[in-house]
Amino acid sequence: MCAGVCHINMMWLxxxxxxxxxxxxxxxxxTKARPFVERAGSAFSQRKYQSLLTVPNGEQFGxxxxxxxxxxxxxxxxxxxxxxxNQYGLDDTALxxxxxxxxxxxxxxxxxxxxxxxxxxxxxxxxxxxxxxVLISFQLRVEPHQGLFGDDTxxxxxxxxxxxxxTLEGPGMDWGEYGHWSQECSTTGICGIETKVEEYQYGLDDxxxxxxxFHCCA
Numbered sequence: 001m002c003a004g005v006c007h008i009n010m011m012w013l014x015x016x017x018x019x020x021x022x023x024x025x026x027x028x029x030x031t032k033a034r035p036f037v038e039r040a041g042s043a044f045s046q047r048k049y050q051s052l053l054t055v056p057n058g059e060q061f062g063x064x065x066x067x068x069x070x071x072x073x074x075x076x077x078x079x080x081x082x083x084x085x086n087q088y089g090l091d092d093t094a095l096x097x098x099x100x101x102x103x104x105x106x107x108x109x110x111x112x113x114x115x116x117x118x119x120x121x122x123x124x125x126x127x128x129x130x131x132x133x134v135l136i137s138f139q140l141r142v143e144p145h146q147g148l149f150g151d152d153t154x155x156x157x158x159x160x161x162x163x164x165x166x167t168l169e170g171p172g173m174d175w176g177e178y179g180h181w182s183q184e185c186s187t188t189g190i191c192g193i194e195t196k197v198e199e200y201q202y203g204l205d206d207x208x209x210x211x212x213x214f215h216c217c218a
Contacts, residue, residue, distance in 0.1 A: 006108045016182060040102065040112040044069040049192055049215035050185075057142045057179030058211025059154035062198030065117035067213065069083040070102030073119035074112055076190040078129035081170040084122035084208075093121045094143070094153035094173040100193055101127055105134065111185075116195040119208030125171045133163035134189030139215060143176030152207040154198070163189055185216035192217070 042112040058156040070076065082097035097118025101111045111153075157172025161184070192215030197209045 001004055013028050029215050033112050035109055036070065036102075037101070037111045037113055038069060040071065040114050042066055042068055043190075044071045044112075047072060047191065047217065050187060050218045051183070051216045053137060053182040053190070053214040053216060055138070055140050055179055055182050057140060058196060059145065059152070059207065061152065061154065062196050062210045064105070064194055064196050064211075065195045065206055067192055067194045067215065068114035070100070070112055070114060070217075073104055074102035074191070075105065075134040075153070075188055075217065077108060077113075077128045077134050078124045079135070079158075079168070079170070081125045081158070081172055081176040082118055082122045082124050082141040083170075084119075084171065087179065092151055092153050092173075092175075093119055093206050094175060095158070095170075096120065096122050096125075096208045097146065098158060098193065098195070098209075098212060100135070100169075100190065101129075105188070114193055114210075116193045117197045118195065119197060120200060120206065121206075128168045130160075130162035130164055130172070131166060135214075136163045136189050136216075137159045137161045137182045137184040138190075138212075139178050139181045140212070141174070141176050141178045150205075154207040154210040155212070158212070180215075187216070187218045190214045190216060199218075206213055213214070 078101040080099045084093045099115040139159040143153045156175050159169045196211035
């Protein structure tokens with residue numbers, strides 16, 4: 001439960017320590033902006049949503065898992081990825097998880113994190129944020145099935161488009177190609193996530209994250 005909260009809070013503790021030692025520009029040391037992050041989990045999974053964003057190039061392995069939703073009035077404004085780096089001849093899994101950071105539209109001082117089920121490999125990246133607005137659509141980079149004796153990695157990376165128009169690309173791996181963009185949330189933005197994950201294969205070929213879909217809330 002601590003993972004998302006501790007990751008953000010540790011970055012801010014290091015930043016505060018650098019400020020105390022004057023290792024950064026004093027003008028940037030306003031720690032009043034430090035966000036508080038709480039792991040939402042499935043606590044808000046009954047939130048009603050308006051539509052579901054999907055893409056056609058997800059891979060075939062694994063099963064759809066539980067949804068996780070932002071609480072009422074919160075929408076995804078940023079994300080981070082769990083990525084296993086290149087294993088150089090050993091079994092690669094590439095992108096293992098996607099974590100969304102939910103905020104109120106005009107207030108990022110208090111955040112909830114949601115991620116549904118994730119794979120087990122790699123470390124979480126630093127968050128990326130829409131400069132303003134919220135996430136409204138996505139695009140997946142997917143390596144297609146490599147055959148009986150190939151090394152499947154399935155989803156490698158993701159791009160999001162913000163309501164303020166910028167496109168954000170995660171620090172994933174580069175196997176495979178990007179497919180089509182999903183539809184866009186027609187009203188406010190993304191408010192939930194469900195993942196399709198292949199469970200641990202006990203020494204056989206692991207592909208981990210195979211597909212994802214996002215909920216849009218009014």
